[in-house]
Amino acid sequence: MKKISKVLLIILTVIVLAAGVVLYVQYDNISALINGMNTSSEDLASQMNNNREKLKEEVEKYTSNPINDISAEDEKKLLNGEISIEDVAEKYHLPLDYMKDSSEDTYSSDATPESANTVPEISDEKAIDAAISDGVSKMYALKTKYVNKLGELEREVIKEYSNLPKEKQTEENKYSLVINNIVYIAGLEKKCDNEVAKVLSTLESELIRLNGDTEIIQILKDAYQQEKEVKKAYYLSLYKK
Template identity: 60%
Template structure:
């Protein structure tokens, strides 16, 4: 039954792509559509895990702060509602403020460096700022995984509540169309919040004369994650 729910989410993306609604704003849907139709869900799951490990290795070059992404198992549990955002925040030491819907653009970084540091000795502070930014990115990921999980459950409930004779493709498409704007708005909001985190990180690193290469790495990791996840859902649709 879970597969049916994920297929409905895939349909949301597919219909948006076919209508040109989301593709206009998010070009990565085109690549996701092609990948999802030509790759197995198993291969794409492996790819998501590889990307997770690759980012972990890259981040370790820029900060000694130990920041962990959710495991694939916990991500599934969050999607299904078995665990909460608070559980994830506690287990992975992520900022719960970034998991809420409140405005977090004004939250400052916690400096771990001494008050008086020389111009060329900002290592500790750079270390902390990068670590905290990555932590914020992972918190945002958890936030929107949770929102997708809530949507999956709502869609499943709506479809399951229909009389058996009305549980057909027409009903699926109707549910999809009713949720299309919400999915588009959700993605845009996530993009905006990620952009705010990266913009704040860039400002701090420039102020501290730190290496800003990590910003491009995080941006690419975010785009890759979105594309592979969409492709994964689409592969489930293709498999159905």
């Protein structure tokens, strides 16, 4: 079991360090690595949940529609393969199509909302509520999508390592298995960044069209960056021993 944990630690450390290629600021990765190795998973899970609660309170200032984010506990279960994206979509009322690879086909319609050619009221509160709720739900769904992909990768690497003959279960081969996936790992984060940016860009355009307050866009961007740092630290903390 300790060997498996060490494999996961290598995977997650490389995720944190390699992701510097696609993050806005490499400091976030260094901070995540330090926090992950020096803070307990319980404390980091609590921090994640607190951050999500704060974001929920901020979002509620802009929309009256309830939006639920996946909890740290369920995120851990998803990472470990104990629950599926379908379970998460049903429990948290998130759009399942955004958790699947085919969701990219959906994005093409995001840039041109059905009501784009209509002239809005000075302040269409219901439409603004719906737009914000829809955008935030899509962000949460995308997060679920990539947590699930990361979990799938971990399990695949563990399986590959476990299937090696005992004499080949070495530090060198652990490292090789991870290195073979670096491009894929970096690509995952870049894709997530791009898809979230697209959702937020669409939301911002819709809010401008509806004469809504666009301040929430920066709030969501900041929350997304903070979530990534804490999440990486959390994943590292799960396997540091």
